[in-house]
Amino acid sequence: MPQATHEGVLQFGTLEIEVAVLDNGQRVITQSGLMMGLGRIRPPTGRQYYRSGAHLPAFLTVQSLKPFIGEDLVTIANQTEFRTKQGVKAFGYAPDFLPKVCEVFARAQHAGVLKATQHSIASRTQIIAEQLERSCMMRLIDEATSYQEIRKTQRNTYRSEE
Structure with missing residues (x-):
């Protein structure tokens, strides 16, 4: 099971969403962070939280919301199981999951x-x-977890090896 090497919090105004970078380089939005950031008070309980x-x-x-959920969102909705830096089992989503969720709600709101x-x-x-819209x-x-410093170091190492 992957382990978080870097953890942080994305700030969207007053909203906070926990994120992590795993030891395999994968970036994730934590399930609990997503739910809390979107105002879902009930804490998630892992895979049981999902319907069949x-x-x-x-x-x-x-x-x-059903008409606004495309196959692309369903495809990236699969969770990654990982361990936090403290060793606690957690679940996370791919980084592109959050923008897709935003699109669903924008289209549904526009449709009334x-x-x-x-x-x-x-x-x-x-x-x-x-x-x-302004940031990747x-x-x-990477900025929230301070992982960009590791990435810069790795890039410089690769360049010096060439």
């Missing part, structure tokens, strides 16, 4: 099909989407 079929978080499986309980998530995803998700994770 697509491995989407429960808040994305509501009927009103969001339920009252979904407006808070839509507001949060709009804040996140606005910042993501991978770069944001």
Whole structure:
């Protein structure tokens, strides 16, 4: 099971989403960080939190969002199981999962099909989407975890070996 080597928090205004870089170089958005960042109060409980079929978080499986969820989102919804730096088992999503979730809520809001309980998530995803328009998700994770320093060192090492 991969181990987190770097952990951090993405800041989107007042919203915070936990992220990590794993020992295999993979960047992840933690499941708990995603849920808390989107205002989902109930903490996730790993894979049991998902309904059968697509491995989407429960808040994305509501009927009103179904027309806005493409196969690309379903494909990247699979979680990565990993251990935090403290050794605790955790789950994470690929970096491109968050922008896709933002797109779903933007399209659903534009279509006027969001339920009252979904407006808070839509507001949060709009804040996140606005910042993501200006920055690459991978770069944001690297900056939040201080991994960009490791990446620079690795790049310089590779150049000197050439």
